[in-house]
Amino acid sequence: MYCQSQPAAQAATMALAVFVFFLVSIVLPLAEAASIEHVFIVNQMKMTCLCKETVVTLVNGQLPGPTIEITEGDSVTVHVVNRSPYNITIHWHGVKQFQNCWVDGVPMITQCPITPNKNFTYQFNVVGQEGTLWWHAHVPGLRATLHGAFIIRPRHGADSYPFPKPHKEIPVIIGDWWEKDLAEMAMNMTKNIFSAYASASTVNGLVGDYFNCSGVAKEGFVLDVEPGKTYLLQIINAGLFSEFYLKIAGHKFTVVAADANYVNPFTTDVIAIAPGETVDAMLIADAPPGRYYMVALPNQAPLPDVQTPEYATRGMVKYKGEHKKEEGHRGTSSDVPIGPKMPDVHDTITSFYFHGNLTSLHHKGHLLAQQRVDEHLFRVLGLGTICKQGQFCKRGNSSDDIQVATMNNVSFQQPTAMTMPLLEAQYYHISLNSTAQELPKRPPILFNFTDEALIPFGPKEMLLEPTYKATLVRRFKHGAMVEIVFQSTTMLQGDSNPMHLHGHNMMVVAQGLGNYDPVKDVPSYNLVNPVVKNTVLVPNRGWIAIRFVANNPGVWFMHCHYEFHLVMGMVAVFIVENGPTIDTSLPPPPDNFPTCGSKINPTPKEFYLQSKKSET
Structure with a gap:
């Protein structure tokens, strides 16, 4: 290794x-x-x-x-x-x-x-x-x-399976290799210190032969295949910062599932996968026997966005018996593996079309999408700043403020001062901490969300920078049909945003580039076979519309899966209330549920019982 x-x-x-x-x-x-x-x-x-x-x-x-x-x-x-x-x-x-x-x-x-x-x-x-x-x-x-x-x-x-039975199933986990203290890196991001980046990208933990030390190329992931056999690649993006393009020279994929939901199969030579997403793709070993590079390339927003170190990595698809060929033909040109032609590192449209090709295989199960919508939310995603001291400070490229990530111009405040999780507070009817605030349905100010002039520091973005922190909460009645439109912005960056909802799946009814326009865009919604996902990629300088049924009682996290956006506050909490029956209500916590803080403090259950006793 x-x-x-x-x-x-x-x-x-x-x-x-x-x-x-x-x-x-x-x-x-x-x-x-x-x-x-x-x-x-x-x-x-x-x-x-x-x-x-x-x-x-x-x-x-x-x-x-x-x-x-x-x-x-x-x-x-x-x-x-x-x-x-x-x-x-x-x-x-x-x-x-x-x-x-x-x-x-x-x-x-x-x-x-x-x-x-x-x-x-x-x-x-x-x-x-x-x-x-x-x-x-x-x-x-x-x-x-x-x-x-x-x-x-x-x-x-x-x-x-709703596709031909594969010869073999292989997890392919794309990730990062860090030579930094990861906990310290995350803490620094909350202080506006961005000095640490991954040293390499990995496939199944291996950095691959793009990287070397002491003049020796490093080992990469090798997928051994037999001619004519079919392989199901279970692809996961576990990286912290980057969406990846995955290609295998001389081969194509048939995409059959995404986020554990079957899709109408389609053939492609490139897979786009953002942090948090999974893609199941069939690979047929139908190329001439040989060795073919598998390349994972991170993409990033084009200039004038800030450019960060991004490292491609590669493994290899090797046909059975190829080791014998290597032994007999060392040093010949036939020993050189074939490499794929990759998209440009700043190509974001390939990702847009890949995700747009995803539609659900099971139509009947998604008649839900055609139901009446009970809640409409418009959530604008971007960056902003808070002052290090007080409410007023110099903005722009200033040392007086800290950059944060926001939803509808509010950055999430982790409830660290609480002595119990929000879920227990909800279950035992204990009031949330004083920083809790209802997530606004829409941003306080409407502006040209995808204006390129907002990316660099300047007079335009400085007017929109000021924000604040709060524990953002949104409460839903059990069974409510919720529609959310996520709008990416160019506020201090022009990135995409992989949004992950815990406890529920989301139906993707539409996506687009530029600013969302309900008059123009709602008629184009796909209410017939929308793809079902747990993580949806809001396009670079674009938007995505999703619907979900709030039918799972509890307290659920909704957040961007880019680690810097998560740490910086692009987060909200969804509270789904109990339904009318035992089968639609959250049962009590398990007996071994961990408690916080000192043992001399009452547990949430004890606190609840004491408060009920005092009431009587």
């Missing part, structure tokens, strides 16, 4: 971690549910990569972390043992957690974090979902190394 790991101070612990990691399946008749169990030991290890030793935080000493493979209908138990120096939670990205918001894994939103030397067991069922999802730490910065695939197979086996 290109990166070799060494035990840190906890050598014995990590040996135990690798040993105790296990998968238990209770043998039941075909099509019945099983119980899947894992142990995740979170620890720090030293890894040597690119000729430098770096301390990283891992699950069971693996990068990427363990793959969880289940069948639809299974129950999942994951025991998380935190032997790292950080507070940890694990989010099961895309798993709906119906009536089980308690294990969604967002610190101080759904649970108190798992503190160092403590543990917590996540237990949940996975019903009505098939395909590729993933899990990751919901801790600023740390999901770069704390992540893994979460694969849900059909209850009746691979023969029930």
Whole structure:
């Protein structure tokens, strides 16, 4: 492997971690549910990569972390043992957690974090979902190394796929390699310090031969294939900062699913995938036997946007028997793998069309999209500034302010002063902290959201910079049909925004470039077969319209999956109220639910019972 790991101070612990990691399946008749169990030991290890030793935080000493493979209908138990120096939670990205918001894994939103030397067991069922999802730490910065695939197979086996049964299924996780302290990097972003960037991009934890140290090219991911066979690539973008283009020279993909929802298959030679998204794509080994580069290229907004270091990486598709050819023909031109022609690094239109090609395979299930809309929200995404001291300060390129990310000109304030998560406060009817504010339905000021003149500091953007921080909350009646239009802006940047909603899927009814115009754009909505996603990419200098049914009671995170936008405050909390029955209401927290703060303080349940007693 290109990166070799060494035990840190906890050598014995990590040996135990690798040993105790296990998968238990209770043998039941075909099509019945099983119980899947894992142990995740979170620890720090030293890894040597690119000729430098770096301390990283891992699950069971693996990068990427363990793959969880289940069948639809299974129950999942994951025991998380935190032997790292950080507070940890694990989010099961895309798993709906119906009536089980308690294990969604967002610190101080759904649970108190798992503190160092403590543990917590996540237990949940996975019903009505098939395909590729993933899990990751919901801790600023740390999901770069704390992540893994979460694969849900059909209850009746691979023969029930709505596409030809593949010869093999292969997770392909695109990520980053950081030579920095990730927790410190995330903390610096809250202070307006942007001095750390990834040193490389990775495919399944390998940096690939674009990178070398001591004059030796580094190992890359190799996919061995047999001529004529079909492979299902389960592609995940676990990177912190970048959307990626993925291509394989001499081959095309057939896209069959996105975010664990089947799509009408379409053929393409390039896959565009933003942080948080997953794409299932069929690859047929139909090229002349040989070696073909697989390249993952991060894209970024064109000038005048700020340009940051972005590194492509590559692995290889190698046909069976090709190793014999290499031994017999070393040094000849036939040994050189074929490389794909990649899009330009500033090409954003390829991503726009790729995402626009996604439509749902199952039409009948999306008659929901045609229902009456109960709530309309228009959410403008951008950057702004707050003063370091007081309400008034110099704006523009000033040292008096701090840059933040916003929704409708408000930046999210993490409720760190609370002694309980927002979910418990909601469940036990305890008032939220004083910074809580209802998320505005629309921005306070309407302007030309995609005006290029707003990207650099100047008189235009300085008028729009001032903002403030609050714990943004939006409450929905159970069963409400909600429409949200997300509008990207050019406020201090012109980037895209991958927006992720916990606990629900979203139907993408439209997307467009420029400013959203309801008169012109609503008639073009796709209410027949809109693609269903848990993470939607708001285009660079464009907009996207989604609908979802608020039918999962609890407190759910909605945020941008670019780490810098998340840390800087492009976040809101959605509260879905209980329905009229037990089956539509959130049950009480599990018995092992972690508590925050001192043990001498009452738990939320005790607080609730005491308040009820005092009322009587």
